Structures are given as C-alpha cells and as structure tokens.
Amino acid sequence: MSVDTSVDLGGLRLRNPVLTASGTFGYGAEFAPFLDLRRLGGIVSKSLTLEPRSGNLPHRIAEAHAGMLNAIGLENVGVDAFIREKIPALAAEVVIVASVFGREIDEYAQACERLSESPRVAGLEVNASCPHVRSGGIEFGQNPQLLASLVRAVRRASAKPLLVKLSPNVTSIAEMAKVCEAEGADAISLINTLQALDVDLETRRPKLRNGLGGLSGPAILPVALRMVWQASRAVSIPVCGIGGIMTAEDAVKFLVCGATAVQVGTASYLNPAAAGEIADGMVDWASRRGVSRLADLIGTLQPWS
Amino acid sequence: MSVDTSVDLGGLRLRNPVLTASGTFGYGAEFAPFLDLRRLGGIVSKSLTLEPRSGNLPHRIAEAHAGMLNAIGLENVGVDAFIREKIPALAAEVVIVASVFGREIDEYAQACERLSESPRVAGLEVNASCPHVRSGGIEFGQNPQLLASLVRAVRRASAKPLLVKLSPNVTSIAEMAKVCEAEGADAISLINTLQALDVDLETRRPKLRNGLGGLSGPAILPVALRMVWQASRAVSIPVCGIGGIMTAEDAVKFLVCGATAVQVGTASYLNPAAAGEIADGMVDWASRRGVSRLADLIGTLQPWS
Amino acid sequence: MIRAPLRADASVLENEAMGAANRRLRLLVPGFEGFEPGQFAMLSPGAVGGALRFDPLLPRPMAIYRASSGSAGAEVEILYKVSGRGTALLAQARPGEQIRFVGPLGRPFPDLRSDRVALLVGGGTGVASLYELAVRGARLRAGAVRVLLGAKSARDLMGHADFSSLAVAVDVSTEDGSLGERGLVTEPLARWLADEPASDVYACGPTAMMRAAAALALRFGRRCFVSLENPMACGFGVCLGCAAPRRDGGFALVCRDGPVFDATIVDWERLA
Amino acid sequence: MIRAPLRADASVLENEAMGAANRRLRLLVPGFEGFEPGQFAMLSPGAVGGALRFDPLLPRPMAIYRASSGSAGAEVEILYKVSGRGTALLAQARPGEQIRFVGPLGRPFPDLRSDRVALLVGGGTGVASLYELAVRGARLRAGAVRVLLGAKSARDLMGHADFSSLAVAVDVSTEDGSLGERGLVTEPLARWLADEPASDVYACGPTAMMRAAAALALRFGRRCFVSLENPMACGFGVCLGCAAPRRDGGFALVCRDGPVFDATIVDWERLA
Ligand SMILES: Cc1cc2nc3c(=O)[nH]c(=O)nc-3n(C[C@H](O)[C@H](O)[C@H](O)COP(=O)(O)OP(=O)(O)OC[C@H]3O[C@@H](n4cnc5c(N)ncnc54)[C@H](O)[C@@H]3O)c2cc1C
Ligand SMILES: Cc1cc2nc3c(=O)[nH]c(=O)nc-3n(C[C@H](O)[C@H](O)[C@H](O)COP(=O)(O)OP(=O)(O)OC[C@H]3O[C@@H](n4cnc5c(N)ncnc54)[C@H](O)[C@@H]3O)c2cc1C
Ligand SMILES: Cc1cc2nc3c(=O)[nH]c(=O)nc-3n(C[C@H](O)[C@H](O)[C@H](O)COP(=O)(O)O)c2cc1C
Numbered sequence A, B: 001m002s003v004d005t006s007v008d009l010g011g012l013r014l015r016n017p018v019l020t021a022s023g024t025f026g027y028g029a030e031f032a033p034f035l036d037l038r039r040l041g042g043i044v045s046k047s048l049t050l051e052p053r054s055g056n057l058p059h060r061i062a063e064a065h066a067g068m069l070n071a072i073g074l075e076n077v078g079v080d081a082f083i084r085e086k087i088p089a090l091a092a093e094v095v096i097v098a099s100v101f102g103r104e105i106d107e108y109a110q111a112c113e114r115l116s117e118s119p120r121v122a123g124l125e126v127n128a129s130c131p132h133v134r135s136g137g138i139e140f141g142q143n144p145q146l147l148a149s150l151v152r153a154v155r156r157a158s159a160k161p162l163l164v165k166l167s168p169n170v171t172s173i174a175e176m177a178k179v180c181e182a183e184g185a186d187a188i189s190l191i192n193t194l195q196a197l198d199v200d201l202e203t204r205r206p207k208l209r210n211g212l213g214g215l216s217g218p219a220i221l222p223v224a225l226r227m228v229w230q231a232s233r234a235v236s237i238p239v240c241g242i243g244g245i246m247t248a249e250d251a252v253k254f255l256v257c258g259a260t261a262v263q264v265g266t267a268s269y270l271n272p273a274a275a276g277e278i279a280d281g282m283v284d285w286a287s288r289r290g291v292s293r294l295a296d297l298i299g300t301l302q303p304w305s
Numbered sequence C, D: 001m002i003r004a005p006l007r008a009d010a011s012v013l014e015n016e017a018m019g020a021a022n023r024r025l026r027l028l029v030p031g032f033e034g035f036e037p038g039q040f041a042m043l044s045p046g047a048v049g050g051a052l053r054f055d056p057l058l059p060r061p062m063a064i065y066r067a068s069s070g071s072a073g074a075e076v077e078i079l080y081k082v083s084g085r086g087t088a089l090l091a092q093a094r095p096g097e098q099i100r101f102v103g104p105l106g107r108p109f110p111d112l113r114s115d116r117v118a119l120l121v122g123g124g125t126g127v128a129s130l131y132e133l134a135v136r137g138a139r140l141r142a143g144a145v146r147v148l149l150g151a152k153s154a155r156d157l158m159g160h161a162d163f164s165s166l167a168v169a170v171d172v173s174t175e176d177g178s179l180g181e182r183g184l185v186t187e188p189l190a191r192w193l194a195d196e197p198a199s200d201v202y203a204c205g206p207t208a209m210m211r212a213a214a215a216l217a218l219r220f221g222r223r224c225f226v227s228l229e230n231p232m233a234c235g236f237g238v239c240l241g242c243a244a245p246r247r248d249g250g251f252a253l254v255c256r257d258g259p260v261f262d263a264t265i266v267d268w269e270r271l272a
C-alpha cells in the first residue's frame, strides 16, 4: 500500500515528518556517507549565533542510563559561515531549517534576519533554551514574558516559517506554547534536553565541565510525549515532537500524541542512518495497518472509555 | 575502618541516611522476608489519606527505558488503619515516616494531626505532588502560593519533623524549596516522579488507564541530582534525595550534591533487599576511601577549577 | 503450605529452545524449598550478565513450572515464550550466568477436591501455571483431573509432552487444527462441563480465554479458579501496580491476593 | 588514502580473552575496505543481542587494530580492555551476534618519514592504535620503527606477541617490573630521544603518558604525534562532544580533526 507521507509544519512543506534535531546532525554534510538527506523531511542545523563561537572545555558529554548528558556550550560556525560554507554543501532538495540562538533578543533577531536572506533556508527554529544573559541564567523558554519578547522580535525579523523550540524545564508547557502562538510563531518544537547533573565520584566533580548539562535519549521519551500532548492540545499551530526517538514506532507515538512532525536527535549518534530508517519505518508501519496518510495519525490518541 | 553513618534529617535522627521512598515500600512489613528493616535509616509509608481509598483501574504501571511509569491513584488503607494495623507490625526500632496527602489542604492537615498522635510516627512527609481539586489538576507543588498555604497548615497541625516532598515538574525547584523553608518545613524531599505519557500503539491509547503517569527509575537520576543540588543551595534546611537510586554509588552522589539522606524507590521492586544493600554499600564505599562519617560527604561537590 | 519468598541469585543450568518461541529455563536456586501450584517468581532479565544496566528495568513474573531439590539447592523450571524485550533477553541467558530470583510468590490454586473432577484449562503460556496442579491431581486418584491445553498451533503448544507423561487425560485444541481438535480450548471445556456435573474449572491463559471459561463455569454453576496475568513491577504487594478490579468495587492485588482468584470475584468488565 | 566511513552490522567471529582484562574481538564487516594507522571505529555494545535496549546508550570508539579482506567481507580486529560497562558488555558478545560498526573514522598518523626513526610509544589500550603503524614501518625498511610498550604488569600488556612477530625492535616497560624494564614507558623514550637524534614520536595511551611524551619530544626538539582518547558520542564530528582545547585558543574535534594530533597544537593544561 502506498502511503502519503507529506506534512505541513507551519508552512514548511515536508516530504515526510522526519527531521533531524539541532545539535545532533552537525550541518548535514557529515552524514553524506551514511544517508541520503533527500530521504528526510528536513534537517535542522546546529544552533547558530550571529558570530562564530567556540564551546565549553571538556568534558562536554557523559553517558547516563538510557540517555546522555551534554553541555557543548555555544560552539557553532556562526550565521555567515553557515550560509557561505555549510548550505552549499547540501543538495538543493534538502529542506534546511536553521536553528538560531543568542544571549540577547537582539542577537536572535539579527541572526534570524541574516539567515532569512538565504533562499535555501526553508524555515527558522528559535532555540529558546538558551540562558538569558540579563536574567542570571534563566532560559528564555522558562519565563513567559521573556519568551513573548523573543518570539515577537524574531517574528518581526523574518517572514519564513518560524518554529520556536521550547525548554521542558518548566511548570506548564501549555502556557509556553500559548505564548508562542500568540506572538505569531508558526510551529512549536519540543522538547529540548532536561536540565541534569551527574557526578564523577572519583573526583567528586560534575561529570561535565559546565556543571549542569542536558539529558537526552530514550530516558526522556515519556516526558517528551507528555509535553507534546499537552502543548498540542493547548494551541492550534503544529507541534514538532522531539525526545528520545529511536525507532519508527517511537516517531508514530509522537504523531499520535499530537505532533505533526518529529526530530531525531541522539539516535543519530548511535546509528548515523537512524533518521532515514525511521522515515522508512513509519511508512512500513502505516502500510501494514492500512493508514494511507501519515498525517491521519496526528493527534489520534484514543481516550480510555 | 568504622564509619559513622548517622545523620540528622530535620530533627529525624537516623542511624544511616537510607530511607525507602513512599509508594515503593508498601507499609514496610511486606519486606520482612527480604530485609531487616532495622538496618535502614527509616521507612516512608505509602502516602496516606484521611479515609481509605481505592485507586485507578488497570493498567497502573508500564515499563519505560531505564524507568517505569505509574499512576496508581490514591490507593491506601487510610490514616486510621495505618495506625491501627500497619504500625504495630513494625519492630520498635524501625523509624517510621508517614507520608500524607489529600485533595484539599484541610484533608492534609487533619491527616497530619491524626498521624502525629501516634508515638511511633517519627516524622511526616507531605506529598505535595497531588493534584489540587480546586485548581483544575495543578499540583500543590507546582504553585508557590498553594504550596505555602499547604506547608503552613500542616506545620500548624503537627510538631513532628516535617518533610515536604516536592514535585519536579516545575520551572524552579529552588523557589519551591524556599517556600517550604519559609513556612517552617524541617526538610525537603525530592524528587517525586516526572510527569510522563506513553502510548500503546496497538490500541492508540495511553499505556496507563489514567493517561498521564509518573516516570521513576534510573532514567530520572540525573534530573534528580540536579534538583537536589539546586534546592540544597537555595535553603539551609536539609534535603532528602530521591530518584533512580539503584546502587550505593548513586546514593553517595546524592550526598555529594547536597542531600543529607536519600530514599530508595523503584530499586526495591527489582530487588527487595536493595535499600539494605545500598546502606551497607555506602559504608563500604566510605571506608575504602577513608571517609569516617557519611555526613562529611554532604554537599562536597567540587567545582571544576 | 505457603512458604515465605526468598530473594536469590539463581544460576542458569539450561535454557533450551522448545520449538516456535517457547523455551525452558532450568535454574539452580539456593535456599528454595518448594512451591504450591499456581505460584510464581519474579525474574530480572535485565541484570543477566553482570554489567549494570537498567533497560529493561522490571523483573518479569513467571509461573513456577516444576521444582526439585538437589544437593546444591533446588532446581526450578520455567516455561516461557519469547514475546517481548524481557523474554528476548531471558532467552540469551547462558548456563552459569546469574539471574535474580524472587519467589515463590502469590496464592496458589486451592486444593483439588476429592469428590470432583478438576478441569485444568491452559492457553498459551498459561499452561505453565497448571502443571504442578496436574501432578498433584495425578497423585490424588485416577481421573481426578482432566487437562485441556490450547495453543495457536501444534508448534506453539507448551508442555504437552510433560502433561502427557502424567497419568491424566490430556485434550489438545489448536486454532489451526494442527494438533488435536481445531478451535479454542473453551469448546471442549463447554462439553466437559456438560458431561461431568461434578467438576471444577482451573484456568490460566489469555484474559479472553479466562473470561470465557469463567462465563461457562458460571453458566453451568461450577466453581472456577483463574490465574490472572496483570503487568507487575514488584510481585509482592508493594507497588500496587497489578490491581485487578473486584466485583464488589474495590481492587485485589494479583501478586498478593492472587494470581489465583475465584472467577466470581473478578470484575471482568473493568479488567483491562 | 582516507576512505569514507561506512555503517555496517558486523558479525562477531571471535571474542577471546587475552589475559587480565584484555580481549581480542574479530569482526566480519561487510563492505569494509581498509583503514589507515590510528583510525578507529564506533562499536555499539548496548545493541548486541537484538532486543531493543538503550543502557548503555552510546557506541564506544575503538582503534582498528588490524584488518584483512576475505571473501565474505573484511575481517576487522579490535583489542580492548574490560574497564567499564561498555566493554563488559562487549565481552559478552558471542560469535554470530551482530554489532553495529561505524568506521573507519578519524585522521590517521602521518606517513613515516624515510629519513627518521619512528618511536612508537604505547601505553595500556593505546597500544592498539599503533600496531598498523608498526606493520607499515616494518615494511618500509629495517630500523624504521622502534616500539615502546608500557603496561602496569606483564599480564596487562596488550599485543606484545603481535608486535614481537614483526621485524621491529620492541622494548617493554612494566610498572611492577614483571616484564622488561621496571617503570614508565616514558623512561626508555627519554633515552631513545637522546640516543637517536633523527627520530619522531608517535604516542597513544593515557593522557598523562601522552602529556609526558609530548613534553619530552618538545625538550628534544622532535616531532610528536599523539592519539587522544576523549569521550565520544558520535565519532564523526556532529555532536561536538569530543572537543580538545587547542593551544591557539579554539577547539579541535578528536573524532574528526584527530584522534591523531601534532602534540604542539594541543593545550595540555586545559585538556581534562
Ligand atoms: C503470575 C504471572 C505468571 C506468568 N507466567 C508466565 C510463564 O510461565 N511463562 C511466560 O512466558 N510468561 C508468563 N507470564 C507473562 C510474563 O511475565 C511476561 O511479561 C510476558 O511473557 C511478556 O514478555 P516480555 O517481558 O518479553 O514482554 P515485554 O514487552 O518486554 O514486557 C513489557 C512489560 O509488560 C509486562 N507484560 C507484557 N506481557 C505481559 C503478560 N502477558 N502478563 C503480565 N505482564 C506482561 C512485562 O512484565 C513488562 O513489565 C506471567 C505473568 C504473570 C503475571
Ligand atoms: C579514538 C579512541 C580509540 C580507542 N581505542 C580503544 C581500543 O583500541 N581499545 C580499548 O580498550 N579502548 C579504546 N578506547 C577507549 C574506549 O572507547 C572505551 O571507552 C574505554 O575502553 C572505556 O570502556 P567502557 O566503555 O567499558 O567504559 P564505561 O565506563 O562504560 O564508559 C562510560 C563512557 O565514558 C567513555 N569512556 C570511558 N573511558 C574512556 C576512554 N579511555 N576513552 C574515551 N572514552 C571513554 C565511554 O566511551 C562511555 O561513553 C578508545 C577511545 C578513543 C577515543
Ligand atoms: C550533544 C547535543 C547537542 C545539542 N545541541 C543543540 C543545539 O545546538 N540546539 C538545540 O536546539 N538543541 C540541541 N540539542 C537538543 C536536541 O536537539 C534535542 O532537542 C534533544 O537532544 C532531545 O532529543 P533526543 O532525545 O532525540 O536527542 C542537543 C542535544 C545533544 C545531545
């Protein structure tokens, strides 16, 4: 049975609902030996800042049970090098979403503006999990007022499809989602990593040089599913589901809980072909069950009688 | 080398820092075939309500990667049966902490009052992760004002050592910890389970009858360590660390991050002797490293230079 | 006699494939002193092999199929079917490896009554819960038990040879007719209930089968005991995860109050 | 020639204990076409055995020790030491089982220079990264390489027999003196740097050893290449987890820009 895999993620027309998550897919070209990127719905770049930045000292990563911690820092090539060097390395058919962050709203807005000038940038994803310099480390995504100002500013800076990526480290994800919708975001991506800490008992220091880090991987999947479900019921803009997706079944669960598309993150480290295999696996899953459009799965979670 | 294992958890004098977590240890006597409860710092009962209650329909539990989901509902024997039937089954040397919850502040306060009358109840742990009836499902532990009222009321109701168990589903655990301290709590327990959801793809229903559930187990350990560290720096009352503890090393990590004691939860399902083995293992760990008092480990996380 | 459960590091003696996805696990369990028909143990497949890993996390309830005592401890036998992650891992356990064992757990089937014929109805892996009961029935007197085994097909059938070697009558039903009668095991049950007025039912298998068996027994006015299979986390009454709704409104814990229940106390409507 | 990496399901041919905690893993890797000295592969121990489980989650970087091509694909050999959860699981992989393989990865050691003696300094598991380099040196000319192997004690020493069977000089140091010279492998290195003015250093081992080797080379004004071992998640430059601080202020990715680096570009102070 042939399955229609296309979805519309806030104006991003995707050939299938599988994207790759920011920071886990480099700038795309690194995957060329393993995967034809044209098989994916799209790719999301490493989060980009206006100026290139180097990141934290090692250790930047550590393993956890069914997950990993990371605190990479802001390492990225910067907006200009991305446009100049990274985009041209990608085939024209690859849908590119540029992830953006900054330490001030203005930095975000300027980065979005510059990226919007590239015709190859199909959409923007604003990473709102970045600590705000003036608020003593609280993330943009943790304060509704800050978040509103941020979304308003980037919305003004770009007419491209605008995704806002939310922090899961909040009391009410629904509230944050509503803020984004009210300020004109086209879609919401969630979740980013759960703030976490682990200790090296030999040295009694945090395992990561940065102290705190973010937990990703299968460990966070049930938290991500919960938040996607809550957010998608709170707003009418689409939700892109992220968190611990390792298999096609995991991805289908996100659609069922209300996501229009998904992003594959940590899985690409374990298996560089994961995103492609998940996209194919979703088609298999659907066709075995007589589902003719993947979009028909969105938000179909059944209540218990 | 002999190791002094005693700790003082907000007025609870414990022979060692290992307690068992509410809802994972029944009422204690169930463990008699596997473990001498006198080897533990103490036990925390299943959360008790004023009246006995039966819980949710099945399914109440589901497995996750390195964790499990549960939504038991409020099932418990009630305060009176606990005092009448459950407490007498425990040897006099067992330190009993009664966990309490209610759907209204008044229920909490009355339950605390009744439990305080029992000389065998060494302390109370108020489970603030229970949805508040009048606030449309938001948990007491998710709203600072609600939490303050709750702690104030139970503080008035009992002079016993009072632990408040916090929900991790909040933006700022430090803020919640401060509220507890300000209202006279003697200690803080954290974390309760992370709110989560998983889907049975065959039926497209939530795996749990209740829909949402709580994630526990090793998957949440790095989140719990982070919150214990944040909370213990925010307040001067002691913190009891909970979340994914499976080994003595895990427990030591919690002490290093600022916990005065720990609670072993899900581990007791896998291995009914886990809490005892962890208590013994902490002594081994300390004595191999020349640590003469477990209390000396508390809050010793070293900064990276 | 219901013995207190123990927690032991069991060592794998044998873990052999039995056709289709069925396997037989033989364990050496130090300190194990016996069990009653219908009791089970919790086995932790995730911990096999030593390295600390917690995926899958929970132990799996498994009926104790058979046990015998030797010099180094008791041998405990489990029949299982590879159906998910837990059992797939169990299938990888090699002789000599350790596996955490907690048991015997739960309340057994009631003693067989000397004046009745016990109809033992087993479907799928549920067959494993009934073997010791059949053994005791065979010892009791000739004709005390009649065993009705069901499976999808002959290959899937569990424990058939063992049951057949007992001095009891064994009827087999397979859904595809590849062995015995074609159809569900509840069909011969209905006939035996009609033919044998002095009979009780002891059933273990998929919920649908037990529900049907219970309904049949009720219709014929016979006692029926079922062994429920709810998901479990602990197995000894502390997580409250395995609750089964009772007719009278409350819940019973399958691990502690069961797994064996008088079918009339179960609220079959609300059982998931 | 640096080949593009491939992702393959490798099958275990052999996984044998080599004394102490050391083991040798032989894999059949379909499509593998060769590697350069110092390159590595990512192996996923968690996935061995089939059942979906993610604890441990991350693949482990392992130096490619040796490879040869056969009819069914190339055979790839890994030497490893059981030191944590990942390697404990790797040790359980049985012949016939599949293991995810991504490689060859990273930049190799530079070609040996025809006018110099290459001093190959290996400590612990770092020895594995140097074997192919020694093979090539032996082919180059007599005396092109000298191998200095270090370990805690004779039992822990890796690959000694293989190195010794090459036409190269091999010096052994053990910390307890149970084989060769007693002491750290950097002691003979210092002597050889003094004795052999036309020499380069190629080092792989614990960070402290490489730091010492780099300092010695600098003191004697020799080139020194080190193969760093930072924790990795991906192995091909996308997680940015393996960054090593450079002297000039920025970072290099150990997996993509290394693992082999000219020792003078590494900021040894800030390397964790
Ligand atoms: C009292 C009792 C006795 C049992 N005896 C046997 C036996 O003798 N032989 C046998 O093969 N199986 C038996 N089971 C079922 C067994 O516990 C396994 O859960 C089942 O085989 C599923 O395999 P899995 O763990 O590979 O599935 P997974 O997919 O890995 O299981 C995921 C989770 O769901 C639970 N689960 C899945 N299926 C069942 C089920 N049918 N019943 C209860 N929980 C389930 C698991 O325990 C686990 O927590 C028994 C169950 C109970 C409650
Ligand atoms: C380029 C490179 C080549 C390597 N080659 C070999 C080899 O040929 N043989 C061998 O035995 N080992 C090698 N290692 C180390 C190997 O990757 C393992 O991480 C190490 O053996 C630890 O074992 P574990 O996974 O059992 O430890 P665990 O405690 O399970 O590891 C936990 C985490 O820390 C990381 N980690 C722990 N120790 C190291 C280490 N020394 N280097 C990097 N990451 C580490 C692991 O990769 C994992 O992510 C190499 C490392 C690198 C970077
Ligand atoms: C090493 C690493 C780096 C990451 N970098 C970024 C980033 O730059 N921007 C961002 O929005 N998210 C970043 N993330 C978060 C992921 O995009 C994703 O939201 C998260 O990992 C959860 O998905 P997963 O469990 O599938 O990995 C990073 C995650 C990891 C593991």
Ligand SMILES: Cc1cc2nc3c(=O)[nH]c(=O)nc-3n(C[C@H](O)[C@H](O)[C@H](O)COP(=O)(O)O)c2cc1C
Binding pocket: B021, B022, B023, B024, B046, B047, B070, B072, B099, B127, B165, B191, B192, B193, B215, B216, B217, B218, B220, B242, B243, B244, B245, B263, B264, B265, B266, B267, C239, C240, C241
């Ligand atoms: C099945 C189950 C039931 C629980 N019931 C309660 C409860 O009644 N009251 C409470 O405060 N916490 C309850 N908890 C939460 C635990 O006490 C603990 O905070 C949480 O599980 C995290 O610890 P762990 O990862 O060690 O299990 C329950 C947890 C589980 C798994």
Ligand code: FES
Binding pocket: C231, C232, C233, C234, C235, C236, C237, C238, C239, C240, C241, C242, C243, C253, C254, C255, C256
């Ligand atoms: S399985 Fe835990 S109470 Fe029954």
Ligand code: FES
Binding pocket: D231, D232, D233, D234, D235, D236, D237, D238, D239, D240, D241, D242, D243, D253, D254, D255, D256
């Ligand atoms: S290991 Fe991922 S970038 Fe090097």
